[in-house]
Amino acid sequence: MEQNQDKTELFLSLLMANQRSISSYISILVPCFEDANDILQETIAVMWKKFDQYAAGTDFAAWGVKIAYFLILHYRRDKTKKIVFFNEDLFSQINAVAEQKYGQSDEKLKALRSCIGKLDMPERHILELKYEMNNSVRSIAQRLGKSIQSTYRLFSKVHLLLHNCILRQLLEERSNI
Amino acid sequence: MKQSTRFRICELSIRSSEGSITEDETRELEQLLTGYPEAIEFYADLLMSMNLFNQRFQTQLPEIRNRQRLTEICGSKADAVPSFNPELWQAMAEYEQIAPSIKVEACQVQETPDRQERPVYSSPSHKINKVSLVTAVASLAAMLMLIAFVHLNPRRHQDPVTVLDVFDAQWSSPISTEKGSLVPVGSEPIYLSKGIASFTTSEDVEMIVEAPSEFRFPDSSRVELRFGRIYVKVPQQGLGFAVMTPSSRVVDLGTEFGVDVSSDGSSSVQVYEGQTLLASLVAGGVQEKNILDEGESEGVDGTTGHLRKTAFNSSAFVRHVNSSSKVVWRGEDIDLADLVGGGNGFGSGTRGGFIDTLTGEWHARCSIETTTNPNMAIQTNSQANPVSGSPYIDCVFIPDGENGLVAISSKGHFFDQAPNTSGTGWGGVINVRKILDRPILLNGQVYGSTAKPAIFMHANAGVTFDLNPIRGLFDDKTVCAFTADYGMAEMYPPGREPFGDFWVLVDGQVRFVQKGVKPRQGGTIQVALTEKDRFLTLITTDGGDNDQTAGEYETRYSFNDWCVFGAPKLKVK
Numbered sequence: 153m154e155q156n157q158d159k160t161e162l163f164l165s166l167l168m169a170n171q172r173s174i175s176s177y178i179s180i181l182v183p184c185f186e187d188a189n190d191i192l193q194e195t196i197a198v199m200w201k202k203f204d205q206y207a208a209g210t211d212f213a214a215w216g217v218k219i220a221y222f223l224i225l226h227y228r229r230d231k232t233k234k235i236v237f238f239n240e241d242l243f244s245q246i247n248a249v250a251e252q253k254y255g256q257s258d259e260k261l262k263a264l265r266s267c268i269g270k271l272d273m274p275e276r277h278i279l280e281l282k283y284e285m286n287n288s289v290r291s292i293a294q295r296l297g298k299s300i301q302s303t304y305r306l307f308s309k310v311h312l313l314l315h316n317c318i319l320r321q322l323l324e325e326r327s328n329i
Numbered sequence: 330m331k332q333s334t335r336f337r338i339c340e341l342s343i344r345s346s347e348g349s350i351t352e353d354e355t356r357e358l359e360q361l362l363t364g365y366p367e368a369i370e371f372y373a374d375l376l377m378s379m380n381l382f383n384q385r386f387q388t389q390l391p392e393i394r395n396r397q398r399l400t401e402i403c404g405s406k407a408d409a410v411p412s413f414n415p416e417l418w419q420a421m422a423e424y425e426q427i428a429p430s431i432k433v434e435a436c437q438v439q440e441t442p443d444r445q446e447r448p449v450y451s452s453p454s455h456k457i458n459k460v461s462l463v464t465a466v467a468s469l470a471a472m473l474m475l476i477a478f479v480h481l482n483p484r485r486h487q488d489p490v491t492v493l494d495v496f497d498a499q500w501s502s503p504i505s506t507e508k509g510s511l512v513p514v515g516s517e518p519i520y521l522s523k524g525i526a527s528f529t530t531s532e533d534v535e536m537i538v539e540a541p542s543e544f545r546f547p548d549s550s551r552v553e554l555r556f557g558r559i560y561v562k563v564p565q566q567g568l569g570f571a572v573m574t575p576s577s578r579v580v581d582l583g584t585e586f587g588v589d590v591s592s593d594g595s596s597s598v599q600v601y602e603g604q605t606l607l608a609s610l611v612a613g614g615v616q617e618k619n620i621l622d623e624g625e626s627e628g629v630d631g632t633t634g635h636l637r638k639t640a641f642n643s644s645a646f647v648r649h650v651n652s653s654s655k656v657v658w659r660g661e662d663i664d665l666a667d668l669v670g671g672g673n674g675f676g677s678g679t680r681g682g683f684i685d686t687l688t689g690e691w692h693a694r695c696s697i698e699t700t701t702n703p704n705m706a707i708q709t710n711s712q713a714n715p716v717s718g719s720p721y722i723d724c725v726f727i728p729d730g731e732n733g734l735v736a737i738s739s740k741g742h743f744f745d746q747a748p749n750t751s752g753t754g755w756g757g758v759i760n761v762r763k764i765l766d767r768p769i770l771l772n773g774q775v776y777g778s779t780a781k782p783a784i785f786m787h788a789n790a791g792v793t794f795d796l797n798p799i800r801g802l803f804d805d806k807t808v809c810a811f812t813a814d815y816g817m818a819e820m821y822p823p824g825r826e827p828f829g830d831f832w833v834l835v836d837g838q839v840r841f842v843q844k845g846v847k848p849r850q851g852g853t854i855q856v857a858l859t860e861k862d863r864f865l866t867l868i869t870t871d872g873g874d875n876d877q878t879a880g881e882y883e884t885r886y887s888f889n890d891w892c893v894f895g896a897p898k899l900k901v902k
Contacts, residue, residue, distance in 0.1 A: 172384065179380030180373045183345035188380070225582060225620070226568075229604060236352040238359050245366070249373045261381050283382040288347060308339035315374055 163203050167196065170213035172261065177217045177254035181224050181247060191227055195220040217254060221247070259325065260318060267317035275310045282307070330367050337361065338368060342375045346383075488531035488549045489513050496652045498524035498540070508652070518545040518555065525650050525657060532567035536560070537647050547573075560587045560646040577629045580606040582620070587646035594631030597639055599646070600624065601660075609634035649803055656802050662898035663799060663808070665867075666782035668721045669792070670760030673802065674899070676779070683759035684716055686725045686790050691718035697756045698763055709752045713737055713793070723793040727754040728868055738793050738864045742837035748830065750789045750871050758792045761785035761893070767820040769893055772851045776814075776895045784897055785818075788829045788871040788890035793864050799899065800860075806901045808858050811865055814895035815843065816851020821889040829890040832868040845872055846892075858899070867894055 175192050182188040198219050199206075206215055228237050238246070268276060281292050293303035341358040344350040350358070362368045489511040500506045501520040512519070512528070521540040528536045530549040538544060542557020551571040552559065563570045563581040572579040575594040579586065584603025590596045598607050600621045608618040609629040616634030621627055626641040649658035656673055663674035671691055672678020683695040687707045709727035713736040716722040728735045730747035737744045761769055762777045764785060769777040776783035786792070800808055817827045826847060833841035833856050840856045858865070869892035 172381075175384060176377045176380055179383075180376045183342060183350075183376055184348040185346050185380070185383050186348060222582075225604070229583065236355045238355070238362075242359055242363055242369075245369055246362075246373065249369050253373055253377060257377065257381070260377060264378060264381055279382065288349075289343065290349075304340045304343060305336070307343050308336050311339050311343070311375060311378065312335060314378060315371070318374070318378065 159203065162208075163200060166212040167199070170216060171196075172257045173213040173254045174216040174220055176257040176260075177250050178220050178224065180250035180253065181221075181243070182227065187227065187231075191220060191223050194223050198223070213255065217251065256322075259322065263318045263321035263325070264314065266321055267314050270317060271310070271313065275313070278306060279310060330365065330371065334361060334368070335371060338372055339375055342372060342379070346376065346379045487514055490528050490530050490546050490549060493527040493529045493535065494650050494652050495527075496525045496650050496655075496657060498526050512546060514546045514548045516545065518543050518553075521557070525647055527650050530567065530570075532570075533564045534567035534570045535562040537650055539647050554588060554590050556590045556592050558587070558589045558646060560648050561585065562648075574629075576610055576631045576634065578606075578608045578610060580608075582606060584623075585648070586621075587648075589645070591631070595629060596631070597626065597628040599626040599641055601643075601648070607636065609636055649806070651802060654802055658803070658901075660901075662812075662900050663802075664782055665794060665811075665813075665894075665897040665899065666760045666784045668719060668794065668799075669758055669784055671719060674721070674799065678760060680760055680777070680779075680782070681762045683757040684718075684722065684725050684792065685757045686727050686754050686792075687714065689714035689716045689718075689725055691716065695756060695759050697759075697765060699766055706753050706755050709754070709789070711735075713739065715739055720798045721794060723795040723864060725758055725793070726791045727752065727789050728791050728870055729789065735791075737791060737834065737837060737866050737868075740864070742793075742834075742864055742866075744791070744832075744834060744837065744866070744868065746832075746839055746842075747868075748870055748873060750873070752789070754790050755787040756785070758790055759785040764818070764891065765822065767818075767822075769891075769895075770819040771814060771816045771893050771895045772849060773819075774895075776893060781896055784867065784894045786867065786869045786892050786894065788869040788892050790892075791866060791868040793866040796858065796863055796865060796899075803901065807860060808899045809902050810858055810900040811854070811856045811898070812900060813854045813897040814851060814893075815846070815854055816893060816895070817846055817848045818891035818893050819848045821848070821891050824889055827889040827891055828872040829892050830870040830872050831892065831894075832866075832870070834864075834866040834868065835862050836864050837866075851893075854894075865899075867897070 171192075174195060175188070178188045178191050178195070179185075182191055195216055199216050202219075206212070228243075231237075237243070268279065271279070278292060278296075281287050281295070282289065287295070289303050289307060290300055293300045296303065298306070338358065338361055341350060341354055341361075344354060345358070362372055492506055492508055492510050492512060495506065495508050498506070499522045501522060502517075506512070506519065506526065520543045521538055523540045525540065526538050528538070532549070536552060537560040539558040539560075542559065543555040544557065544559065545553050545555075547553055550569065551573055552561075553573045555575065559572060561570065561572060561581065562585045563583065565583065568581060568583050570581045572588045574588065574590045574596040576590075577596045577598070579588055579598050582604040584605050585601040586605045587599045587601070588596060598605060598621060600623055602623050604623070605621045606618065607621055607627055607629070609616040611634035617636045619627060619636055624641055626639045628637050628639045629635075630637070644659040644661060646659065647657055648660055649656065654673055655677060656675060658675065661675065664672075664676070665674070667674050667676055667678040669684060670678030670680055670682035671693075679693050681694045681698060682691065684691050687710060707727070709729050709732070711729065711732045713724040713726045715724050723739050724737070726735065726737060728744060728747045729750045729752035730744075731749040731752065735744040735747040736742075756764070761783050763769065768775050769783055769785065771783070774781065784792070796808055800806075811833065815831045817829060821827055828845060828847055830842065830844040831846060831854075832839060833854055835856065835858065841854050843852070869890070871890050
């Protein structure tokens with residue numbers, strides 16, 4: 153029993169440290185947040201089920217990403233009648249990029265927090281409306297009295313600002329290493 | 330990349346993340362990304378950022394660092410457990426073994442939470458999103474439930490494999506390989522020197538092995554095929570089942586597939602349904618890998634491990650075996666001519682065999698293959714004559730509408746559009762080779778061989794097939810259509826040119842009719858069938874041109890109406 157408790161603790165601690173990376177990987181290949189969240193949960197379930205096969209000391213996130221990849225293939229096969237997916241070639245290319253990028257999640261989150269702090273208040277406000285209060289772009293448009301299209305453009309502008317800021321931040325940090 | 334393109338990629342990415350992107354927008358995004366690595370990088374960065382925004386519970390919830398805290402959180406939310414899908418676990422194990430390593434940059438793991446850091450979305454009244462809280466708690470609670478599940482089923486992969494069926498099999502094996510016996514996993518290799526054997530695992534994975542083959546089951550989630558041929562069918566619960574060969578690993582992604590291993594270690598895979606992951610191995614390491622879709626076939630070089638596309642051969646593997654009905658099925662259609670010849674639809678019948686339309690009796694050979702005599706002409710008894718010699722044929726009859734409704738099945742179906750005919754037949758319903766030493770020439774092609782079988786039904790004749798026992802040849806396949814060529818045989822004896830009608834009925838309903846067909850005026854028939862259809866009836870009638878006697882034959886009968894159904898098949902899927 154005590155051994156099982158230790159195993160659980162170990163799994164949880166590894167998961168807490170690496171869940172963000174695995175989640176980032178999934179989000180690149182499965183843009184829809186709800187579906188990505190489902191796949192993340194399934195990935196965690198499979199990782200727990202197979203935890204005995206995990207070699208201690210090896211890259212936990214990489215192991216989780218391999219499992220997630222499999223589940224994403226299954227998801228694409230399963231939903232192919234309901235959702236239009238990218239073609240296989242493009243999917244493979246995006247996957248290659250995702251494999252490179254997921255490990256940068258923590259430093260990216262740090263840069264993101266810093267960059268959000270540099271946004272003007274109205275821009276931060278609409279991010280709060282969407283990501284903190286879980287409003288859709290449509291409902292935000294209604295609240296702001298804007299058209300849906302212009303609200304999407306507004307979000308695009310804010311995300312582009314953040315993207316450029318994050319890039320600069322990461323470049324600065326890496327050049328300081 | 331233009332700024333306008335970035336904007337558009339950004340907008341479409343936001344729509345994607347909400348699940349509100351349309352099909353056209355997806356295609357537009359696909360076009361914007363295809364061929365532009367920079368665009369793909371940008372797209373990936375955007376989605377990562379959005380995901381980090383969406384992971385607000387990570388930034389707002391207290392981090393869980395001890396079991397007590399975990400219990401505190403999960404205790405009150407144990408009911409909010411999402412349904413988990415425990416599939417693909419087997420596949421994960423196999424993929425983990427064969428997947429190439431992924432380069433990972435240094436990941437900065439936070440040893441202590443940054444409790445001093447200001448939350449991303451600061452506001453005077455700090456709000457915790459309830460949905461995120463429930464989701465996080467629910468996932469952790471579900472993990473605890475899975476702990477119990479795993480401990481209750483610790484030995485799933487060690488369940489023995491069951492011998493499902495054996496057909497003409499000869500073994501060299503230290504263990505019992507009789508039908509129904511259990512094969513312990515981890516045992517010595519099994520050598521099948523002759524015949525076919527099928528197996529099933531505790532997760533209902535079915536395997537059909539064809540001799541000569543040598544194989545073993547390391548556990549119930551995989552099979553090692555050292556050489557030979559195996560066909561695997563994997564249901565949902567067995568997802569991830571793997572076939573291991575000297576040169577490759579084949580991992581199921583929800584599929585039916587066949588694997589062939591040669592004595593030099595090279596292997597090939599064909600996927601009949603779903604998808605399969607194929608990885609070639611050299612010196613135990615993965616050389617190449619590919620995902621194969623339905624209808625694809627790929628070979629693995631035993632020395633170099635290189636993958637190469639190969640031609641898909643739909644009949645390469647035995648996909649169903651039933652020793653009771655002596656069915657060995659490689660995906661072919663059911664041959665109705667073979668059924669007429671007393672067979673099971675897959676070549677076990679007798680070419681030349683026929684059914685007497687007056688008595689329903691089956692005979693191995695019809696004398697009109699070589700000769701004829703007046704006694705061959707028979708007059709209708711106006712009833713459906715049961716065929717006792719075959720479980721697949723219900724009855725035969727000679728149709729004549731002049732005598733009222735024509736009975737066409739043992740369950741009371743009638744041919745209510747039956748025309749008035751001469752009421753005579755000739756020769757019966759035949760799995761034909763030749764007639765009067767003449768080849769059966771139909772629409773310019775020769776029929777009456779294994780490659781091109783045919784049912785000869787000189788007008789007037791009818792035969793009804795019972796689809797229920799035919800379906801019983803398979804466990805999980807359906808009969809979906811009847812197809813055939815039809816026409817008047819062109820090598821008829823000298824005299825009047827033949828002229829006849831062709832009918833196809835399903836449960837007494839006319840589904841195809843072509844009247845007044847002369848030589849070289851035939852065509853093809855395609856009749857769809859459903860699970861509810863029971864009786865398929867083929868009928869030929871004399872076209873109404875009841876004619877004069879010819880030479881010594883004083884009996885009034887339809888002359889030279891050599892009606893042929895060429896390559897009559899039931900399609901199986």
